[in-house]
Amino acid sequence: MKLITRNTDYAVRALCCIAEQKQEVISADRLVKSLDMPRPFLRKILQTLTKAGLLNSSKGKDGGFSLTVSPEEITLTDVMEIFQAPIRLNECKFKKNDCPYISDCLLKGKIDEIEKEVIAKLKAITIASIIKKEVNVDD
């Protein structure tokens, strides 16, 4: 039971790093140095985030990435949906078929309830809320 996959984890850390830094854009290379993760993997994640619309990218010299929206507007679920969709806690399939008991299954109902609450809580976590620390006053 892994709520957060590595993809999402890396992505969140990268987004935090991008959000925190002051320059216009930051290159994949600099992010690799700051975050200490495998370059090709980070690059793929950045590309995915760009395609998903969370990042702007610019090529060429002094190119790099920047957020398309403010850190307050990026929720954990946004990121999870990109890398871990579908966000379901219980699909209840048997041999690739939908479970025939799904209509009157009480477990299903209970899990779904939990799911809703979890997702609500995940949605409440934003990049901004993650990077917000005392250390990091805007100066």
Next chain:
Amino acid sequence: MKLITRNTDYAVRALCCIAEQKQEVISADRLVKSLDMPRPFLRKILQTLTKAGLLNSSKGKDGGFSLTVSPEEITLTDVMEIFQAPIRLNECKFKKNDCPYISDCLLKGKIDEIEKEVIAKLKAITIASIIKKEVNVDD
């Protein structure tokens, strides 16, 4: 993000079925018929549940399985722990190493909070609470 794996799912359904029926014990064969799942897979699950201490088993003619404790005492987390341990939402490892940022990571803290709540809720779900329906009055 799969909160419940198939193993757990099958196991819960089997436990419900065992809990619901009136005979002393129920055999794997009868469970297969009731639950409509692959026999070898169910058998393995039943064996695992037995080893884990949730089921009694008896061999030979008219052998089968029965609960060791009442359905009220079996929680979803009990079952999940057997098949999906460790129950963690966020391990945050990088290349098999623990994440070096773990000590001052706010995301980690937030996820851990959610984790605690989820587990509490899962713990509140018991086999008894799953099978409890109007249809099923003790007669």
Next chain:
DNA sequence: ACAAAAAGATACAAAAATAGTATCATAATA
């Protein structure tokens, strides 16, 4: 025009987790 510095696109591969099968041994009982 051309080289350098960046990201874009894709295809591939390795590892881990999940899901499922098959086979033989062991115990109980009639």
Next chain:
DNA sequence: TATTATGATACTATTTTTGTATCTTTTTGT
């Protein structure tokens, strides 16, 4: 001692996760 049941275990297949490698395209400075 045959039958009926579970126990133990080894094996295989599939899917998901986690990466790597390679080549193309765009931008910019010279």
